[in-house]
Amino acid sequence: MIQPTKIVKSASGDLELIWPGKPNGIIPIKLLRDHCPCATCSGESVILQTAKPQKIFLETPGRYEVRTIQPVGNYAITISWGDGHNTGIYSWDLLEKLSRLSAALEAQEKQKLRQSHDHDHHDHSGHPHDH
Ligand SMILES: [Zn+2]
Numbered sequence: 467m468i469q470p471t472k473i474v475k476s477a478s479g480d481l482e483l484i485w486p487g488k489p490n491g492i493i494p495i496k497l498l499r500d501h502c503p504c505a506t507c508s509g510e511s512v513i514l515q516t517a518k519p520q521k522i523f524l525e526t527p528g529r530y531e532v533r534t535i536q537p538v539g540n541y542a543i544t545i546s547w548g549d550g551h552n553t554g555i556y557s558w559d560l561l562e563k564l565s566r567l568s569a570a571l572e573a574q575e576k577q578k579l580r581q582s583h584d585h586d587h588h589d590h591s592g593h594p595h596d597h
Pocket residue numbers: 502503504505506507508551553554
C-alpha cells in the first residue's frame with residue numbers, strides 16, 4: 467500500500483496528502499469528518515450495542531475543526547476533532563478513497579459550471595467564418 471510522504475493542512479484549510487509519485491490528494495475537512503470510519507459515526511458495528519441516543523450526528527461546535535493528527539502505526543492516522551471526537555482511524559486506503567471522492571465531486575461541480583457557461587455563449591457557433 468502506498469503511504470503518503472506528508473499530510474498537511476492546505477491554505478484553504480483542507481487536508482492535503484502528498485503521495486510519492488502521484489498528484490496530491492485534497493480532502494475537505496467536512497468530507498473527512500462526515501466519513502469518519504469509527505463505529506459510532508459509521509453505525510456499522512452492532513456487535514457492541516450501546517444504549518446511546520443517536521443525536522451525536524447533530525452539528526456540534528468544533529465538529530469540523532481539526533485539533534491534532536496523530537499517526538497510527540504506519541498505516542493510518544487518527545484525528546482529534548474540535549468537539550472532542552477522536553476514535554476514527556483513517557487508513558491510507560480510506561484517505562485515498564476520500565481524496566478521489568473529493569476530486570470526483572469537484573469535477574462534477576466544474577462540469578455543472580461549464581455547462582451553464584456554454585449556454586450563455588451559445589451564439590458563437592453560428593459564425594463559422596472569423597474574418
Ligand atoms: Zn467517528
